[in-house]
Amino acid sequence: MAHGFKRTRKGITARFERPEVRLLQKLFSDVATTLEPEPREDADPLESLVGWDEEVPEPEDPAVRRLLPAASSDPEQAAEFRRLTDRTLREGKTAALRASSLALESDPVLLTPEQAQDFARALNDVRAVLAARLGIESPEDAERVGELTDFSRTETVEDYMAVVYNFVSWLQETLMTALLKTLPSR
Template sequence: MSGFKRVRRSGLAVATFTAFEADLLRSLAGQLIELLRNEEATQPTGDPLEQLLDFSGPTTEPEDPVLARLFPTAYLEDEEAASDFRRFTEATLRDGKASAAAAVIDALEEAGLGTEPEDGVFIDVELDDAAAMTWMRSFTDMRLAIATRLGIEDGDEEHWHDLPEEDPRSQVHAIYEWLGFLQETLVRSAA
């Protein structure tokens, strides 16, 4: 686990993953896409102008806690403004997050990740600045999803490090930390 490094000659951020690590990233990105696409994100309205302009996004906070965290309510004090803001922006935000996760999958597969990852195979990923930003955003979304599902909060690191290794939450928390490590090294390599 080496993380990302900047290659001076090419200017690219580069990381080498084992096939298992690359497949895990692909799986996490795929799960994020599925979550973003499964909950109904649009509600048709009767307004012909809105239908023409496609302002048909949802007007209420998502029921799934992860989606509620990824798409928080913008105006806590003004329910109508919050509803309008969500209707005009959430569908586009969902598409952007899903596209970023799909870009992670595409980059991994273009770098050689097959459908059946093999032991001893390494995947070299090279990202230009635009791709690095996309990956950073996707890492943020993946980490928020895991943190929400596990109930991770600021200052509770000791709790997570004290969990026995056989506790499945400990393993998922290790993935959360690994994503944080990857994101940190990618940020440093882009600086």
């Protein structure tokens, strides 16, 4: 059973059971796949190759819209911002997910503050995607989902996803407690 992250003199560390490692790696990998740009029929192969986007539509998947939200209430400004930042944001998130997945291969897991920040981003993106799939849109929704914490009592896929969400939330909370201690106290 996981004990969560702790700050030690060596760095931020945690021990996981093998099934927990597999679960987290699967979640990181699923979110990375979710972040792959949506295929477009009209994409110019050369533009795709050099990474130039003439126009990037708002993501159709609500989970991706949570990860890459509109940056402005002005649609034209939001579209321009998306065109300029979409690729970099997707790549940055994917890199954090991959690095965190790799960090889980060590036992115990030992992170520098920078790696811990990547891990926190990765867990946060996992939670955002799970929240979108679970339809968490209000504090009441969050509370309803928060009640499910027992893996042995899950009867539906949604129950299972809720327990996973709560496990990841708990893990991120332990990581934030450890990570906040690394910042200069002011």
